[in-house]
Amino acid sequence: MGLLFARSFVLVTALLVLCLLLPCHAKLSTKFYAKTCPNVESIVRAVMAPAVAAEPRMGASIIRLFFHDCFVNGCDASILLDDTPTLTGEKNAGANANSVRGYEVIDAIKTRVEAACKATVSCADIVALAARDAVNLLRGPTWKVPLGRKDSRTASQSAANANLPGPGSSAASLVAAFAAKGLSAREMTALSGAHTVGRVRCLFFRGRIYGEPNINATFAAARQRTCPQTGGDSNLAPFDDQTPDTFDNAYYTNLVAQRGLMHSDQELFNGGSQDGLVRKYSGNAKIFAGDFAKAMVKMGGLLPAAGTPTEVRLNCRMLN
Numbered sequence: 001m002g003l004l005f006a007r008s009f010v011l012v013t014a015l016l017v018l019c020l021l022l023p024c025h026a027k028l029s030t031k032f033y034a035k036t037c038p039n040v041e042s043i044v045r046a047v048m049a050p051a052v053a054a055e056p057r058m059g060a061s062i063i064r065l066f067f068h069d070c071f072v073n074g075c076d077a078s079i080l081l082d083d084t085p086t087l088t089g090e091k092n093a094g095a096n097a098n099s100v101r102g103y104e105v106i107d108a109i110k111t112r113v114e115a116a117c118k119a120t121v122s123c124a125d126i127v128a129l130a131a132r133d134a135v136n137l138l139r140g141p142t143w144k145v146p147l148g149r150k151d152s153r154t155a156s157q158s159a160a161n162a163n164l165p166g167p168g169s170s171a172a173s174l175v176a177a178f179a180a181k182g183l184s185a186r187e188m189t190a191l192s193g194a195h196t197v198g199r200v201r202c203l204f205f206r207g208r209i210y211g212e213p214n215i216n217a218t219f220a221a222a223r224q225r226t227c228p229q230t231g232g233d234s235n236l237a238p239f240d241d242q243t244p245d246t247f248d249n250a251y252y253t254n255l256v257a258q259r260g261l262m263h264s265d266q267e268l269f270n271g272g273s274q275d276g277l278v279r280k281y282s283g284n285a286k287i288f289a290g291d292f293a294k295a296m297v298k299m300g301g302l303l304p305a306a307g308t309p310t311e312v313r314l315n316c317r318m319l320n
């Protein structure tokens with residue numbers, strides 16, 4: 001017993017010394033709230049299930065919210081902060097304004113979680129759990145979510161503008177944007193499979209359906225019916241017109257059939273480095289589901305830089 005204690009003491013001391021020398025992130029754990037908020041996962045699911053049942057697109061919106069949180073200085077709920085006279089948040093960044101949805105659902109979860117476990121569970125962890133549930137509620141895979149993130153005390157509209165890839169991106173710039181976050185081209189292609197659910201505004205795919213050669217003609221004609229050459233910028237179309245609210249591998253079968261909706265989507269199957277992987281995912285839903293789950297966990301491990309001030313916010317929209 002004494003020896004065991006001495007060994008643990010040496011190990012903890014060594015870790016502490018290491019943390020002083022190198023950036024040391026709090027380690028995430030699937031059991032992080034096992035003692036302090038054992039029901040957090042069932043509370044999140046209990047809010048997400050009716051929200052997605054009432055409006056399946058909400059599942060897609062929450063998945064995207066998680067991506068847009070994690071890509072801007074880590075998964076720290078920075079995207080949830082409302083603008084104030086002294087804080088310019090990320091909600092009005094180019095990729096988020098009038099586009100990212102689901103803030104009210106996160107608020108509803110937070111209210112229930114706070115009632116059960118006061119000042120314990122971060123908004124960033126709630127978003128990570130909600131995104132996992134969204135995928136699964138849309139009949140996609142599930143996975144265990146490592147927890148223990150903290151909420152930021154800052155936000156960065158400029159980082160949101162710089163880091164979130166746009167719909168006109170080339171394959172090379174998509175690979176680069178994900179590499180900048182430590183994610184491989186394979187992980188980028190797997191994560192893009194989230195575009196098997198959700199909706200896109202006409203302004204983001206107009207150029208493709210009227211101008212690009214590598215598009216299925218029937219598909220382009222169908223999309224043109226609700227996305228005119230002028231006007232109708234906000235008209236919505238599903239990424240996947242066969243199973244728009246099912247989290248399956250149809251994104252990839254669509255790409256192989258030149259039915260990718262945005263330019264950036266079809267870039268993943270256009271004679272480039274990701275073609276083989278897109279074919280593999282299109283032919284094997286299980287491999288896609290496994291890779292997607294792993295990549296979501298990895299993206300969820302993006303944390304703010306060491307030394308960034310953080311807290312567990314009481315209201316996800318504002319600092320404590």
Ligand code: HEM
Nearest residue numbers: 060061063064067099165166167191194198199200201264
């Ligand atoms: C690879 C680069 C990506 C680009 C260029 C991109 C771009 C976009 C754009 C432009 C929209 C439509 C926004 C609008 O109409 O207002 C969208 C929607 C969406 N994105 Fe992405 N995205 C990318 C990657 C991802 C990733 C990694 C995820 C999640 C893991 C994701 C999940 C979604 C979802 C689910 C929607 C539909 C949201 C809804 O219906 O509310 N995207 N994306």
